[in-house]
Structures are given as C-alpha cells and as structure tokens.
Amino acid sequence: MQALTLESSALSMNEREFKLFRSLVHQHAGIWLRDGKQIMLASRLSRRLRHYGLASFAEYYEYVQNLPDNRDEIRQLINCVTTNKTSFFREKHHFDYLADTIVPAIQAAALRGGSRNIRIWSAACSTGEEPYSIAITLLESLQRIYDRSAPKYKAPSTHPAASRSYSIEVVASDIDTAVLSTATRAIYSQDSLATIPRQIWGRYFLRGKDEMVRQVKVKPEVARLVGFQRINLMDSQWPLEGLFDVIFFRNALIYFQRKTQEMFLRKMIRYLKPAGHLFLGNAEHIPWMNDVLMPLNRTMYRLRENG
Ligand SMILES: C[S@@+](CC[C@H](N)C(=O)[O-])C[C@H]1O[C@@H](n2cnc3c(N)ncnc32)[C@H](O)[C@@H]1O
Numbered sequence: 078m079q080a081l082t083l084e085s086s087a088l089s090m091n092e093r094e095f096k097l098f099r100s101l102v103h104q105h106a107g108i109w110l111r112d113g114k115q116i117m118l119a120s121r122l123s124r125r126l127r128h129y130g131l132a133s134f135a136e137y138y139e140y141v142q143n144l145p146d147n148r149d150e151i152r153q154l155i156n157c158v159t160t161n162k163t164s165f166f167r168e169k170h171h172f173d174y175l176a177d178t179i180v181p182a183i184q185a186a187a188l189r190g191g192s193r194n195i196r197i198w199s200a201a202c203s204t205g206e207e208p209y210s211i212a213i214t215l216l217e218s219l220q221r222i223y224d225r226s227a228p229k230y231k232a233p234s235t236h237p238a239a240s241r242s243y244s245i246e247v248v249a250s251d252i253d254t255a256v257l258s259t260a261t262r263a264i265y266s267q268d269s270l271a272t273i274p275r276q277i278w279g280r281y282f283l284r285g286k287d288e289m290v291r292q293v294k295v296k297p298e299v300a301r302l303v304g305f306q307r308i309n310l311m312d313s314q315w316p317l318e319g320l321f322d323v324i325f326f327r328n329a330l331i332y333f334q335r336k337t338q339e340m341f342l343r344k345m346i347r348y349l350k351p352a353g354h355l356f357l358g359n360a361e362h363i364p365w366m367n368d369v370l371m372p373l374n375r376t377m378y379r380l381r382e383n384g
Contacts, residue, residue, distance in 0.1 A: 090119035094134040106155045107311045107337045121157045159253045163203040166210045170375050171356045176218035184222050198321045199249040201329035205260025208249035209295050212302040213281050215245050250308035257305050263295035310341050320350040328358035342366055349380045
C-alpha cells in the first residue's frame, strides 16, 4: 500500500486510511472526496491526531469508532474537512437580481394585499458573508423603493423606517460549527469589504478602534435580521419552518455526488414559496431539475407552477 507523505515531518495517510475516512465523511456530511484528495485530507485531519497525540490515521479512525458517543468528534472531524471559501457579495449578479427584480416584485404584490414577509435561506452560509450580504441587499433595495415612492417634501428615511413595514428574516445554516461561530461574532477584516463602495459599508458596518482598527463589525440592525443555526443537509429532518422567497445554495453542490445533490435539491425546493427562487454557484448547473425548476440565466432558477 502506497503512503503519501506531506512533508518529511508530517503524517502520511495510506490508501486504506483514505478510504475509511472518505466513507466516514460521506456517511456523515454527504461530501465526496475524490481520488487524489488524500494529501488534502491528511493535512486537514492531522490537527486532530496532534490534539490526541496519535501517531497514525488508523489509530485516529479506531479512536473515533470506539468512542461511546462520537458525535462531538465527528463534528470536529467534519469541521476540518469542509471548504469554507466565501466573501461579501460574491457572485454579485445574484444580489443585483434580488434587489432589482425579486424585492420589487414582492413590493408590488404587497401593494395588492400580498405578504410583507421576506424570508431567505442561505443554506451553506460558511462564515456569514453571504447572509449578511443578503440582509444588506434587502435593506438597500427596500430603502430605494421607499425613497422613490416617498413624497418629495419628505426627507429620505433612515433604514429602519424604510424596511419597517416588511418583516425580513434571513435563515443562515451550515454543517460546520466553527464557521457558524465566526458568523455569529460578525467581525471581519476591513480588507474583506474592499469591493463594497465605502458609503454602503459605512451604513452597515462599525469600524473597530485601537487594536481592532483593521476590523469591522456588522451593525446590530443588520445582524438582528440574520439567524444562524447548524443544519447538516444529510439529516433526515431539517429544523426549518415556513417557506422561503429565495434559497441561496451556492458553491456547496460541487462537494457532493449527483445522487446526493439531487436528494438535497428535491427536498430543498419543498421549502420554496410558489415561484420562489434558487441560486446556485457559478459552476453549478442542474439541467436534471428542469422538470421542477425553470432555469433563468446565470445559475438562477425559479420554481415552476407544478414544482
Ligand atoms: C465554499 S462554502 C460556500 C459558502 C457560500 N455559500 C458562498 O458561496 O460563498 C461551502 C459550505 O458548504 C458547507 N457544507 C458542506 N457540507 C454540508 C452539509 N452536509 N450540510 C450543510 N452544509 C454543508 C461547508 O461547511 C461550507 O461552509
């Protein structure tokens, strides 16, 4: 059996160990580690071995299997394995569509007596940049609509006034408990806002002082719109109530095999309001869901009437 070595001093993972962990990860998180991911997996799990002072991945596997209750350790292991790359307003066209098309449609329906609840689910939210970007987009868009319709003599309102007549809820979930605690803290480096116009971020983020000077914190009026919770999409029950106008499930699908992707998506669309939208990441295409989802352009989909 060939062992792949990371560095001369680092731990190596043999083929058998790779297959054992691959199936453990697949069973618990649905994530499928392709052949060739051995070095990546070894490097990510080596901190668990160091934590327990274990000498090999086989020993760590035994340890996990023999724990009387291994749920916490499985969570730690999954936290090591997930890939969490994200950023504010990543794939901006989705936020533009939300602001320019979906929110005005909700507003038009509200004027005809429809619902004033806007509910969005960020289903693999990582460290929180995506759900906070959603909340900011909703506030900005409602503000714009309000300012356009406000009588000319009235001074433009503050954000809470503009959005007060709507209830906004952004549900944000992920399997990874470490990213969820970062998301809940809502503190980011100022550099992460580099692509956002200064006047926008000035409205929604507080600047750190003293030793926090290079950091920003999401303002409470944005943070209170976003609720974080752990949802493992592999679980048979998802602790969610009610339906969503939009589900963001971006840049996560690529980690699952087709069968798992379809299982998640067929279940997910049951949480969409009629004609609700699903947004995927740029590289994620699902022509096999065309029976229930109408493809719009650029990885945006709308639930069909019979969906
Ligand atoms: C690359 S991030 C995507 C972040 C964000 N949606 C974006 O596009 O910027 C993928 C996320 O999927 C999450 N994930 C992986 N498997 C999952 C599962 N079974 N259930 C829920 N989330 C999962 C990971 O923890 C990770 O944070």
